[in-house]
Amino acid sequence: MIIKVGGAAGIDYDFLCEDIATLWQENKSLVLVHGGSSFTDELSRKLDHPPRFVTSVSGIQSRFTDRETLEIFEMAYCGKMNKGIVERLQRLEVNAVGLSGLDGRIWEGPRKTTLKIVENGKRKVLRGDHTGRVERVNINLIEMLLENGYLPVLTPPAASFDGEAINVDGDRAAAVLGAALKADTVLFLSNVPGLLKDVEDEKSLIKKLCLKDLESAKNDIARGRMKKKVMGAGEAIEAGVGRCIFGDARIPQPVRSALEGRGTVIERG
Amino acid sequence: MIIKVGGAAGIDYDFLCEDIATLWQENKSLVLVHGGSSFTDELSRKLDHPPRFVTSVSGIQSRFTDRETLEIFEMAYCGKMNKGIVERLQRLEVNAVGLSGLDGRIWEGPRKTTLKIVENGKRKVLRGDHTGRVERVNINLIEMLLENGYLPVLTPPAASFDGEAINVDGDRAAAVLGAALKADTVLFLSNVPGLLKDVEDEKSLIKKLCLKDLESAKNDIARGRMKKKVMGAGEAIEAGVGRCIFGDARIPQPVRSALEGRGTVIERG
Numbered sequence: 001m002i003i004k005v006g007g008a009a010g011i012d013y014d015f016l017c018e019d020i021a022t023l024w025q026e027n028k029s030l031v032l033v034h035g036g037s038s039f040t041d042e043l044s045r046k047l048d049h050p051p052r053f054v055t056s057v058s059g060i061q062s063r064f065t066d067r068e069t070l071e072i073f074e075m076a077y078c079g080k081m082n083k084g085i086v087e088r089l090q091r092l093e094v095n096a097v098g099l100s101g102l103d104g105r106i107w108e109g110p111r112k113t114t115l116k117i118v119e120n121g122k123r124k125v126l127r128g129d130h131t132g133r134v135e136r137v138n139i140n141l142i143e144m145l146l147e148n149g150y151l152p153v154l155t156p157p158a159a160s161f162d163g164e165a166i167n168v169d170g171d172r173a174a175a176v177l178g179a180a181l182k183a184d185t186v187l188f189l190s191n192v193p194g195l196l197k198d199v200e201d202e203k204s205l206i207k208k209l210c211l212k213d214l215e216s217a218k219n220d221i222a223r224g225r226m227k228k229k230v231m232g233a234g235e236a237i238e239a240g241v242g243r244c245i246f247g248d249a250r251i252p253q254p255v256r257s258a259l260e261g262r263g264t265v266i267e268r269g
Numbered sequence: 270m271i272i273k274v275g276g277a278a279g280i281d282y283d284f285l286c287e288d289i290a291t292l293w294q295e296n297k298s299l300v301l302v303h304g305g306s307s308f309t310d311e312l313s314r315k316l317d318h319p320p321r322f323v324t325s326v327s328g329i330q331s332r333f334t335d336r337e338t339l340e341i342f343e344m345a346y347c348g349k350m351n352k353g354i355v356e357r358l359q360r361l362e363v364n365a366v367g368l369s370g371l372d373g374r375i376w377e378g379p380r381k382t383t384l385k386i387v388e389n390g391k392r393k394v395l396r397g398d399h400t401g402r403v404e405r406v407n408i409n410l411i412e413m414l415l416e417n418g419y420l421p422v423l424t425p426p427a428a429s430f431d432g433e434a435i436n437v438d439g440d441r442a443a444a445v446l447g448a449a450l451k452a453d454t455v456l457f458l459s460n461v462p463g464l465l466k467d468v469e470d471e472k473s474l475i476k477k478l479c480l481k482d483l484e485s486a487k488n489d490i491a492r493g494r495m496k497k498k499v500m501g502a503g504e505a506i507e508a509g510v511g512r513c514i515f516g517d518a519r520i521p522q523p524v525r526s527a528l529e530g531r532g533t534v535i536e537r538g
Contacts, residue, residue: 043344047315071349075312078367079348080340083426083434086371090432097372097410098347102355104366104419141366144413150373157352163359165352 001028002186003255004174006225007035007077010191011249013085019255020151021092029146031181032096032153033174036073036081037063043076044069054117054126061224062131064115065167070130070157073167074100077155085153097145098153102165104141107134107158107173111166132166134158134173137180171225175232179239186236187258188229189249194264195230199223209266211237233266243267270297271455272524273443275494276304276346279460280518282354288524289420290361298415300450301365301422302443305342305350306332312345313338323386323395330493331400333384334436339399339426342436343369346424354422366414367422370403371434375411376427376442378404380435401435403427403442406449440494444501448508455505456527457498458518463533464499468492478535480506502535512536 005016024030040063044051049072052064065073082098089096101107110133115126145152156173157165171188178186195217197204209217211234218230226246233244244266247258257263274285293299309332313320318341321333334342351367358365370376379402384395414421425442426434440457447455464486466473478486480503487499495515502513513535516527526532 071353074352075344075348077348078352079344079346083343083347083369083371084340086369087428087432087434090371090374090428093432095373097368099366099368099372100352100355102352102359102367104364105359140417141419144417148409148413150410159356159359163356163362165356 002031002033002174002178002181002183004033004171004186004188005035005249006170006190007037007039007081008191009038011189012251013088015252016189016249016254017085017088017092019253021089021094023255024094024151030151031142031146031177032085032151033170033177034081034085034153034155035170036077036155039081040073040076044072047072054115054119057116057118057123060227063167064126065130066128067130070165070167074157074165077157082153082155089151089153095150096153097150098155100155101134101158101168101173105138105159105163106141106154107137107168107177108161109133109135109158109166109168111160111162111164130164130166132158132160132168134168134176137177139180142181169228171229171232172235175236175241178236178241182240184242185259186233186241186244187255188233188244188246189254189258190225190229190246191250193248193262194246195221195226197221206264209264211266211268214266237266237268271300271302271443271447271450271452273302273440273455273457274304274518275439275459276306276308276350277460278307280458281520282357284521285458285518285523286354286357286361288522290358290363292524293363293420299420300411300415300446301354301420302439302446303350303354303422303424304439305346305424308350309342309345313341316341323384323388326385326387326392329496332436333395334399335397336399339434339436343426343434346426351422351424358420358422364419365422366419367424369424370427370437370442373410374407374428374432375423376403376406376437376446377430378402378427378435378437380429380431380433399433399435401427401429401437403437403445406446408449411450438497440498440501441504444505444510447505447510451509453511454528455502455510455513456524457502457513457515458523458527459494459498459515460519462517462531463515464490464495466490475533478533480537483535506535506537
């Protein structure tokens with residue numbers, strides 16, 4: 001099972017790590033993937049290099065990642081967030097190992113140096129971007145860790161095919177990892193209960209979706225970051241993952257709750 | 270061979286990584302340990318939590334590490350420094366894997382929560398310190414990486430016996446690691462040519478030292494951080510490491526130069 005937890009405000013990492021520790025002691029094979037966007041924003045502001053979000057010509061929002069932003073991103077994701085999670089798990093006697101996708105080139109893909117964006121209604125080209133997309137997973141290191149009793153805690157950046165650090169979308173990277181490891185379940189935990197029909201109403205949760213509904217769910221229902229989760233879930237199931245679940249990371253036992261049916265379950269058929 | 274590189278100003282990580290890449294392609298078995306003190310100081314100041322250095326009652330200087338400092342330390346060491354070095358090596362086609370001593374509890378030891386210091390001539394007790402000392406090395410993970418063609422890039426913090434992150438001295442941690450791995454050589458690279466008789470005169474380099482000279486070298490010659498390197502070297506050789514070398518990390522081919530005799534060589538006899 002792959003558990004992807006976001007980096008948005010409201011997520012409770014103590015609840016998450018306690019739940020993971022119980023599952024781990026029951027000999028579940030787990031990989032944890034995490035984000036860190038909210039803390040990255042905070043750190044960027046404190047370091048006088050505020051985040052710049054741009055909208056691509058195809059309508060997808062992302063963080064413009066110049067070299068300075070990339071290093072702030074690494075401090076937040078690989079430093080504070082990753083080691084904070086590893087420490088929580090180690091305190092609970094789970095032998096966690098924190099890695100980025102750059103380490104051992106676990107996540108590899110092409111780098112995009114220019115971004116075509118729309119700003120104030122005008123098309124623009126931004127250069128010096130350090131982003132990319134995961135196309136290949138080198139599972140050797142992850143499998144070696146799992147076989148030897150270590151819990152891998154994985155975070156962006158990934159490696160470009162030339163070995164550069166690239167900012168990649170964590171949800172889609174988790175989906176590709178799930179496919180490469182032939183995971184039964186990829187669980188996406190964030191600060192909402194799942195996919196909502198009405199983003200203002202937490203009671204409008206969609207309980208089940210199948211693969212053929214995903215395209216319209218992405219276009220008509222999902223908002224903001226949820227779009228990438230829906231895309232990631234579709235890609236994962238296409239590639240052979242059993243099911244994906246969108247669950248709530250703000251509650252006690254977030255993993256168990258999602259597995260027991262709170263949240264949105266996405267299956268092939 | 271263990272290569273420990275400091276985090277002081279003037280160190281050239283590009284030179285270092287190029288040199289390591291050549292040695293790696295010659296099938297040398299290497300572990301790289303690094304610091305990050307200078308960037309940690311800079312980041313602490315930018316984040317309005319300036320570093321506080323204290324002098325213990327036994328005369329050793331160290332960084333007072335409250336929780337906030339620990340997290341800044343992790344951002345600097347495990348985020349920017351570690352991933353920057355891994356990226357340089359990956360760009361040179363060395364399959365590097367960056368880890369802290371917390372990951373897989375590679376470095377373990379007791380935490381010290383209170384510090385007895387001398388400030389303005391007065392004795393004081395500081396509480397809430399997150400520091401410690403490496404007493405145990407779990408080499409399983411490091412050996413697994415080396416056997417599978419990965420170059421481990423290791424940095425503090427370490428893990429307390431309770432799994433907390435603790436700030437430890439990187440030089441002494443590298444020495445303990447060298448002893449655990451029964452390394453032939455532990456190389457300490459920093460921003461000076463080696464141990465100097467006169468710290469103002471780079472030509473006063475001491476070329477050779479043996480174990481019995483170390484105690485007086487530590488007390489009478491070494492200044493500041495060099496004291497800990499001398500202590501680390503002594504501990505490493507006592508524990509079975511073949512030799513330690515103090516070399517210059519500001520020059521091209523810093524590793525090769527040190528191995529060829531530039532620097533201070535410390536041996537048992």
